[in-house]
Amino acid sequence: MTMQQDQTHRTSELSGRLAGRVALVTGGSSGIGRACAERYAEEGAHVVLADRDEARGTEAAAALRARTNVRVLFVPVDVADESSVEAMVATAWQEFGTIDTVLAAAGVASATYVSGAPSDQSVDPASRQLINLPVADWQRVLDVNLTGVMLTDRAVARRMVAAGRPGTIVNIASSAARIALPGAADYSVSKAGVVMLTQVLAAELLPYNIRVNAIGPGFIETPMTQSMRDDPEGRARMLSMTPMGRLGTPREMANAALYLACDESSYTTGHTLYPNGGMFTG
Numbered sequence: 001m002t003m004q005q006d007q008t009h010r011t012s013e014l015s016g017r018l019a020g021r022v023a024l025v026t027g028g029s030s031g032i033g034r035a036c037a038e039r040y041a042e043e044g045a046h047v048v049l050a051d052r053d054e055a056r057g058t059e060a061a062a063a064l065r066a067r068t069n070v071r072v073l074f075v076p077v078d079v080a081d082e083s084s085v086e087a088m089v090a091t092a093w094q095e096f097g098t099i100d101t102v103l104a105a106a107g108v109a110s111a112t113y114v115s116g117a118p119s120d121q122s123v124d125p126a127s128r129q130l131i132n133l134p135v136a137d138w139q140r141v142l143d144v145n146l147t148g149v150m151l152t153d154r155a156v157a158r159r160m161v162a163a164g165r166p167g168t169i170v171n172i173a174s175s176a177a178r179i180a181l182p183g184a185a186d187y188s189v190s191k192a193g194v195v196m197l198t199q200v201l202a203a204e205l206l207p208y209n210i211r212v213n214a215i216g217p218g219f220i221e222t223p224m225t226q227s228m229r230d231d232p233e234g235r236a237r238m239l240s241m242t243p244m245g246r247l248g249t250p251r252e253m254a255n256a257a258l259y260l261a262c263d264e265s266s267y268t269t270g271h272t273l274y275p276n277g278g279m280f281t282g
């Protein structure tokens, strides 16, 4: 059976808000990206799961394959590298014949952050203040969190436009786009950039029936917040900023992303939805 036949065959069996569509998820091996990949697959989407971490990505793809009847492909990528992103999208398009929706979740908390690795306790918090931050660290965070999202969105949008296909794009920003977090200038600025990137792209892609939206999570239970959650002071700080008095789950982020990816949000583009436990109520 060819790939095309296989997809058609399975598509006819699928149901859900994304039935038979093809979703590309970067940062899909962990945390929010992984939860989105799972949620999309539950709603009938075939998934291209892309990540820099090949071991976890391969494992996540196998786990997803085992519990759904959609096609799941893992593709290694460094989203900060243009040729790597182009190769990821070319592979996805070649294997599935299209990409209908993108979820750009790959991101880092800082230049030294490695997802899943214990945080480096020797880092002096003062070194993260902007007046002390090495330009190389600032640049690395912007390269992954902002340029990486732009490269991903652009590579897919170019193909959607050339093929005359509609689509949806969901970028993962952060509530930090709107809150000045001391010691996280690189991160906050990169995420504010993602919010504006989302608006500009939405305007540019409107004529092509491609909607572009973002979500700006609050503090979510993923490896990115692990060190803060392990530290009583860090946990208290996160909770004090969150009126609901609890952290969010990756699944709650995936539900928000699903809404923006599927037809239920058909009148929404250029918008950032902030699932953050009420952070912006005050």
Ligand SMILES: NC(=O)c1ccc[n+]([C@@H]2O[C@H](COP(=O)([O-])OP(=O)(O)OC[C@H]3O[C@@H](n4cnc5c(N)ncnc54)[C@H](O)[C@@H]3O)[C@@H](O)[C@H]2O)c1
Residues within 6 Å of the ligand: 026, 027, 028, 029, 030, 031, 032, 033, 050, 051, 052, 053, 077, 078, 079, 080, 105, 106, 107, 108, 109, 114, 115, 116, 144, 148, 172, 173, 174, 175, 216, 217, 218, 219, 220, 221, 222, 223, 224, 225
């Ligand atoms: N956890 C939170 O509280 C929170 C809040 C707001 C926004 N976010 C954002 O959500 C997104 C997902 O983060 P998470 O919390 O799930 O953390 P995570 O560390 O669990 O997941 C991030 C994933 O991105 C991948 N990645 C990192 N750099 C990459 C690169 N250059 N190329 C390809 N893949 C790369 C990692 O391997 C990892 O799988 C990030 O953009 C993050 O900034 C997280």
